[in-house]
Amino acid sequence: MSESSYTRVPVLGRQLRDFMFAGVLALVIASAAFVGVRNRELAARQIDLATRSADAVADGRDALPTVHAAIVSEPRISTKHSYLRRRTIREGGKTRVLGAEPHVADDKLFYDAANRAQQGATIAEMLPDGSGRALVAHKAPGGIAIAITAPAAPAPYPFLVFIGVLGLGASLVAAGALVGRNAQRLGTLAGIATLAVPTLLWQSWVAASLILALAFVVAAMQHIGVSDRFARGLVTHRVALSFLSPAAVAMSVLVAAPFVIGLLLGFYDHHQGTWTFVGLDNFTRILSGNGHSLDDPLNFWFILGVTVLWTVANIALHVTVGVSLALLLSRKWLRGKGIFRMLLILPWAIPNYITALMWKGMFQGQYGAVNSLLHAVGLGDVSWFGSWATAFSANVITNTWLGFPFMMVVALGALETIPKELYEAASVDGASAWQRFRHITLPHLRPALGPAVALGSIWTFNMFNVIFLVSGGKPGDSTNILVTDAYRWAFERGDRYGMAAAEGTIIFLILLLWTVFGTRVVRSKEPA
Amino acid sequence: MCDLELSGIRKQYDGVARPVIPDLDLVIPAHKMVVLVGPSGCGKSTTLRMVAGLEEPTAGKILIDGRDVTHLPPAERDIAMVFQSYALYPHMTVFENMAFGLRIKHLPEAEIRRRVEATADSLGLRPYLERRPKALSGGQKQRVAIGRAVVRQPKVFLFDEPLSNLDAKLRGDMRREIARIHRELNATAMYVTHDQIEAMTLADQIVVLKDGVVQQIGTPIDIYEKPANRFVAGFFGTPSMNFLEADLTQGAGSASARGNGFEIPVPIANVPSLRPAAAAVDRVVVGIRPERLSLAKTGDDVPLRGEVAMREVLGAEVVLHVESAAGPLTVRTDAGAAPRPGDTVQVWLDPKSIHLFDRASEERL
Amino acid sequence: MKRRAFNVRHALVHAALIVLVAVVLYPVMLVCKKAFEPGHATSLGGSPLPEHVTTQHFRDLFGARGPHGELLFLRQAANSIIIALATTVVGVVISCTAAYALSRLRFPGRKAGLTTFLVVQMFPATLLMLPLYVILDKLGLLNSMVGLVLVYSTTAIPFCVWTLKGYFDSLPRELEEAARIDGASPWMIFRRIILPLARPGIAVTALFSFMTAWNEFIMASTFMTDESKYTLPVLIQSSVGQFSADWGLFAAGAVVTSIPVMVAFYVLQRSLVGGLTAGAVKG
Known part of the structure; x- marks a missing residue:
């Protein structure tokens, strides 16, 4: 921190500038806290109201006028139709059949709640329709007491509170500026800390501590002069800043935020609608194989093995087929190269989910194309999705069909850059075809294939559509790869979002390791 | 008064130990065309770009018309530049290319039209105003690039090897064009090239650069007739100067340079830095231009004996490459009765037209 | 010989x-x-x-009606078109200035930014699917076109930034230098010089974004639950169900849906490989 950094920028201006930056951040944190709190607070209020009303009705007293409370009876056999069972509802002293004409709007809610509370459970929740209504139901003498409150809006945004607090903070900061050097930092600290006051009142401890931490950080930055340099940097690079901001904002909202949330969700368990913090439980369960043996599809390591095998097999096949075709197509004496090339990249042009479904159809049953072909050659039917090996092969065949054109095109491009004169000189020097391939063709292919293999391996590793649509993981989830497995945790095995998120994080780490180390190895095989 | 001044300019790139330009001081007087010339990598383009504002000097100041522009962006320096690759905006017509800078300054449309048309007329571009750059030839494109600079009426013109992309015949025509425009506009200009012919024909003053260091500043005649060191001497003149190693011995009031197969009396009057007491100067390099060697003796010429190794017939003149005891010699002479390869010749040297350089420091004596 | x-x-x-x-x-x-x-x-x-x-299958395809008697295929095709277009517009508009900054301007954190965009592109969108699902659920944007466009933008924006940056890199620097000397501000240079010259690159990027969104299956299938909100890939997949499959219907749908993107693919295929491998090599 140099003396000149103080004298060059008018101190008051600098204080207010730093307060402005920190203030905006603190405001965002406080607003987030507010939104969280007000929902909580609304729920508490409404549920309390509903609870009291339900208790009142259960005791036979009247409920509050704004609350729709009643006692719903057990289901009784209808007098008119003996196979029907109906409930009756008693409210305000009058009894009627629940659900009969004329319809009352809340009847469905009462009916569902009665069914749920029948088992003896007590319900106390907000209605999921976002109206702000709470529903409480529990068993009572004579049936089930249910209370539904009127809609209520959560507390409005406290503009005045925030403006007041900002003003107070700004004056503290300015006061600090005018008093003296040490007072400046104290002023900043105090000014930003005032923004934490509302959060303390709302008992949002997380938000309060974040804002206080922010206050300390900014004051410290001021102390060592970083805040000045930062502000100057922003001004120097203001053009770049303005150009980058739309994409930067979009990326933070659309990519960074979900990514962080995905990371955090891995530490929770989601079960039937409720989230519970479980720490590293999900991760340990996944990494320890989830209590299953190594050849069971629910074991993470099994799926990882399948995924690695899947990737390696595919890339090997893609490169072999693609490069062989490229070599064939680049022969000088080949006619119709353009047409062949155009036709051979057709598989790449087709949307890959259609390819997957198409091949699934071909592997299906007796009359599927593949089995028909086997018949024609005299072999028997194969139930492609009945065993692991055949299902896996079906997947690989499909993915190879759609994947080889990419390698072929890359190889063709690389082959086109080889000057003819090299081959001619080699022939004149007496090299055989194999020698020409090894010493001229191969070294030219490697630099192009390196990045292609790196990219292709990542695409194959994550190829969701083929696995999902061709074998569908059959038999019994064993041909799943990591990404489809994570999907199933989230959307098929009972909405276990926590497990899915944890597995997603693990997949990300694997890919990160591969991107950093593996691709470097692949690409380092290029000639200098 | 629109002069250009560079003082204490230094340019160093991060991670590279040697600075491209260690310490440059240069003044370009108003209305003069100063040509920076030197081999590739000598820092001439870098200097130009720093004046343009496309690169920042590591240290030093640049003043245009007395105003310190060192840290100003190009837009605020009131300069115009003609690029080697023309840098015309491909999606705009010739008219729009020339008008672009004026439009940014929000000049009235009528004024823009007037200026552009006048400049186009003076450059012979009137019929091409509505064409796109890709419909133009190289020479026409370069004219448009020049027109774009002229139309802005800047304080300083900058030329970055503008003729390097043109073929030889066109280069000559465009050279004269540029000279004419400079005379007409009477503008201050900095011109960068590696071609010594462009330097000699266009410059009011030449600045010779090597490795970022100024070797010599002077008029074309000065540079040619009195090169400050061996590098400058060898850079200018085609074919380049002959250099012969010799030892200098001094006696009372006279000196002579002695080498393999020759001894040249050195008139002390012609070599003012040769003081009688300066006995430290011993090993020298004698420089003599090819056109100063002849096959006929005149006056006190000193002979050099050798065999013609090769003969290049240029038409009216002939260049002979002669192997002599003193080393290889290049002689430029009339085509007349020129000897053939294999012939033994006597080449005559006029002692008054030699240049002497210290062998170690390569400075002129 | x-x-x-x-x-x-x-x-x-x-x-x-x-x-x-x-x-x-x-x-x-x-x-x-x-x-x-x-x-x-x-x-x-x-x-x-x-x-x-x-032509029975095609008639079945086009004639399918929803619960309120509306023509489903038209609706779903429109969904696909609108969502793909919206994703493309959002992707290109938001990314072009950032791509220019990353290509031409010098600022601290540029290298980190470039690496980030490259790395983000390499990771599957399916990894983000779960958190996006949870977030959209909280925001009430499930089963809505706006929600799906947001989800697609998650991959579209990094892709557009990276591809456009590669394209801007190929424009000659001298043009910008000449413009700077002519007195243009960076924004003017971007708008008047770079954008007009980058039109082919922008077109290619836009076309790729459109194709990617058009061909996207799993997220559309997960996020859209209403038949009337389906995009074409979801429709096609639904005709090949678990237990019964109408391959004729599937084929008709596949033909109709694939033809536009296949045409676009053939138009673009030369720039596809160049962009991919150049991006990967440059790093």
Whole structure:
């Protein structure tokens, strides 16, 4: 921190500038806290109201006028139709059949709640329709007491509170500026800390501590002069800043935020609608194989093995087929190269989910194309999705069909850059075809294939559509790869979002390791 | 008064130990065309770009018309530049290319039209105003690039090897064009090239650069007739100067340079830095231009004996490459009765037209 | 030296290639045939040439009606078009200035930014699917076109930034230097010089974004639950269900949906490989 950094920028201006930056951040944190709190607070209020009303009705007293409370009876056999069972509802002293004409709007809610509370459970929740209504139901003498409150809006945004607090903070900061050097930092600290006051009142401890931490950080930055340099940097690079901001904002909202949330969700368990913090439980369960043996599809390591095998097999096949075709197509004496090339990249042009479904159809049953072909050659039917090996092969065949054109095109491009004169000189020097391939063709292919293999391996590793649509993981989830497995945790095995998120994080780490180390190895095989 | 001044300019790139330009001081007087010339990598383009504002000097100041522009962006320096690759905006017509800078300054449309048309007329571009750059030839494109600079009426013109992309015949025509425009506009200009012919024909003053260091500043005649060191001497003149190693011995009031197969009396009057007491100067390099060697003796010429190794017939003149005891010699002479390869010749040297350089420091004596 | 004589080996290779191409194209021909063949087959097989031709499947496809009697296919096609267009517009508009900054401007954190965009592109969108699902659920944007466009933008923006940056890199720097000397501000240079020159690159990027969004299946299927909100890929997949599959309908849908993107693909395929490998090599 140099003396000149103080004298060059008018101190008051600098204080207010730093307060402005920190203030905006603190405001965002406080607003987030507010939104969280007000929902909580609304729920508490409404549920309390509903609870009291339900208790009142259960005791036979009247409920509050704004609350729709009643006692719903057990289901009784209808007098008119003996196979029907109906409930009756008693409210305000009058009894009627629940659900009969004329319809009352809340009847469905009462009916569902009665069914749920029948088992003896007590319900106390907000209605999921976002109206702000709470529903409480529990068993009572004579049936089930249910209370539904009127809609209520959560507390409005406290503009005045925030403006007041900002003003107070700004004056503290300015006061600090005018008093003296040490007072400046104290002023900043105090000014930003005032923004934490509302959060303390709302008992949002997380938000309060974040804002206080922010206050300390900014004051410290001021102390060592970083805040000045930062502000100057922003001004120097203001053009770049303005150009980058739309994409930067979009990326933070659309990519960074979900990514962080995905990371955090891995530490929770989601079960039937409720989230519970479980720490590293999900991760340990996944990494320890989830209590299953190594050849069971629910074991993470099994799926990882399948995924690695899947990737390696595919890339090997893609490169072999693609490069062989490229070599064939680049022969000088080949006619119709353009047409062949155009036709051979057709598989790449087709949307890959259609390819997957198409091949699934071909592997299906007796009359599927593949089995028909086997018949024609005299072999028997194969139930492609009945065993692991055949299902896996079906997947690989499909993915190879759609994947080889990419390698072929890359190889063709690389082959086109080889000057003819090299081959001619080699022939004149007496090299055989194999020698020409090894010493001229191969070294030219490697630099192009390196990045292609790196990219292709990542695409194959994550190829969701083929696995999902061709074998569908059959038999019994064993041909799943990591990404489809994570999907199933989230959307098929009972909405276990926590497990899915944890597995997603693990997949990300694997890919990160591969991107950093593996691709470097692949690409380092290029000639200098 | 629109002069250009560079003082204490230094340019160093991060991670590279040697600075491209260690310490440059240069003044370009108003209305003069100063040509920076030197081999590739000598820092001439870098200097130009720093004046343009496309690169920042590591240290030093640049003043245009007395105003310190060192840290100003190009837009605020009131300069115009003609690029080697023309840098015309491909999606705009010739008219729009020339008008672009004026439009940014929000000049009235009528004024823009007037200026552009006048400049186009003076450059012979009137019929091409509505064409796109890709419909133009190289020479026409370069004219448009020049027109774009002229139309802005800047304080300083900058030329970055503008003729390097043109073929030889066109280069000559465009050279004269540029000279004419400079005379007409009477503008201050900095011109960068590696071609010594462009330097000699266009410059009011030449600045010779090597490795970022100024070797010599002077008029074309000065540079040619009195090169400050061996590098400058060898850079200018085609074919380049002959250099012969010799030892200098001094006696009372006279000196002579002695080498393999020759001894040249050195008139002390012609070599003012040769003081009688300066006995430290011993090993020298004698420089003599090819056109100063002849096959006929005149006056006190000193002979050099050798065999013609090769003969290049240029038409009216002939260049002979002669192997002599003193080393290889290049002689430029009339085509007349020129000897053939294999012939033994006597080449005559006029002692008054030699240049002497210290062998170690390569400075002129 | 050319061999004019009939070379057996060459002829064999040509023949083998033709066979190979036929094998590769067989599935495609099968699908085309099934689109026109009457009957509701339970699998895809048989000869690639139809014995009888009918437009029944196409009529089924176009004529499917929803619960309120509206034409579903038109609705779903419109969904696909709107969502793909919106994603493209959002992607290109938001990314172009950032791509320019990353290409031309110097600022601290540029290298980190470039690496970030490259790395983000390499990771599957399916990893983010779960958190996005949870977030959209909280925001009430599930089963809505806005939500799906947001989800697609998650991958579209990094892709557009990276591709456009590669394209801007290829524009000659001298043009910008000349413009700077002419007095243009960075924004003016971007708007008046760079953008007009980058039109082909922007078109290619836009077309790729459109194709990617058009072909996207799993997220559309997960996030959209209403039939009327389906995009075409979801529709096509639903005709090949767990237990019953109408391959004729599938084939008709596949033909109709694939043709536009296949045409676009063939137009673009030369720039595809260049962009991919250049991006990967430059890092």
